[in-house]
Amino acid sequence: MVGIGVIGTGYWGKNHVRNWKELLSEGVIDELVLCDMDKNRVKELADENISYTTNYKDLLDNNSIDAIDIVTPSKTHFLLGKEALIAGKDVFIEKPMTIGMKKSEKLIDLTEKNDSILMVGHIFRYHSGIEEVKKRIDRGEFGKIYYMATNRMAFSSPRRDMGVMYALGIHEIDLYCYLMDVKYPKKITVSFSSFLQPDVEEIASICMKFDNNVSGYAFESWISPFHTKIRDFILVGSKRSIKIDYLKPQELLLFDGTITSYQYKDRISFDITDEGITKISIPYKEPLNEELKHFISCIKSRKQPLTDMYAGKRAVEMIEKCLNQGHFP
Template sequence: MVGIGIIGTGYWGKNHVTNYKSLLLEKKIDYLKICDIDEERAKELSQINSLEYTTKIEDILNDDKITAVVIVTPSSTHYKLAKLSLESGKDVFVEKPITLKSGNALKLIDLANNNNKILMVGHLFRYHPVVEEIKKRIEIGEFGKIQMILSFRLAFGVPRKDMGVILALAVHDLDLTCYLLNKKNPESILVDNGKFNQENVTEMTNISLNFENNTKGYIMESWNIPVYGKRRELIIIGSEKSALVNYLTPSEYHIYDSSIKKRKVDNNVIFEKHDNGIQKVVVDYKEPLKQEILHFIKCIETRTTPNSDG
């Protein structure tokens, strides 16, 4: 039996509820209950979806029909709620970031391991079908040696008050860069932040990541850029080929058969640019959140380690 308790029914929590409700109707899960401290919000969502609701965390933790807890609450509450859930014998899915402090994240990992529980983190873009294809192409060596991975999330809008762009946006690309390179961590990180409208909220960040073998990662995130419109891009630069992913057109990406080659003529090294065109690749797009949730359910049922574990 797979019973799910969702804690948090705000903007993103509603998306989780919608997806889990569809899985309940498809009989891929057996039970679903929602929880939010805002009773009006929880009640409204429960009525729309014909679900049980509660405003008390204890009602989720003490419900024997609930085998796994999904935490979609403000980041500052993640550690406490995940810890309580694991201690109550539940598997846990927690939205990114797992915690605000690395030490607390390590405590959750140890707690999950010691109790043989699933701990999965909501790194959504790992489950994007285009990203999955790009990773496969990297692994078979199609791009050659990966030289750079560049990520951009730029927009113009009112800055958030609860967190800056690192926790709101850059955490996706920090995770994705390491994931695509199959690395746990970079060897070094250089971060340059900009705070313009609020003293304690980062509105712009440039992050440089250095990996072994001279592979680089570059991340630029801001919601204070009016000149581009919305920009969401991932660029892979390899020694043989490169790729451009535009998340705003999620069912396609482009491969550039372009590279710089060098050859020796007498005692001189000659560099040449090779450009053999661009290939548009169309994928069967599936909603990443739905794929992420299905993966969590599979991990619960098979007791396997999630692709985005703690």
């Protein structure tokens, strides 16, 4: 028996609620209670089988609620996470885990003390395309990996509570380390700019360096007027390369081609092979649904999640140092 309490039913919280409802109907969870300060909003999402409250402490005092799902503004993550852990609940916190590494460390200390589960919502690790890329990396299909690159661009209202580093760049900060199977890169350099609000960056360019001369690049922007929305990822290797369009999650593009260099007399020459692009169809699994099911599995097994609190803390640490110093470490 697993009961879930959701705190926050706003823009992204509604998606959590939709998936929790599915898992409730499938018997994956046994109870669902919603909480939001906006009574009208949370009432619309509740039904005869799902109760609601406007006071999050009602969830903490409810003995039938085993775990709390926190989908609130990032500045509230620490307080709500701390109180949920003190109440003896397992906790899922949307990314970023906290604003500031010290607060993440305090949540880790509390989680370890209580022997609780604390999972962080780094959703792209649960994307079926990324899962496929990870399998192919582990099999060595790409040969020597040269670089990874991501574009997250749109023309939309910037957030007021955080810039693109915490809102978008944290995805690549976490994901590239995961794909390279390391806790930290060797180095991160970042350049960012604020045009519309002081001290809230609307664009950022990130470069991460890993062992074996592997690089990871990312461009994050809320003010790209020629792009309705772009969300893509490519990985380039010595044997083959792959592309994910996150907006077309059932399709991957695999490029079989190479560029090799050799010494010819007194200069470097190149051979190029191009065997074309192959479309790969993969079953679509909603990443958020997979993520929440994984959380339930961890609650039952008491095993550390794929995106555990330590990964969440490291991502916050790297973002914080990038914003404060422009490089890591």
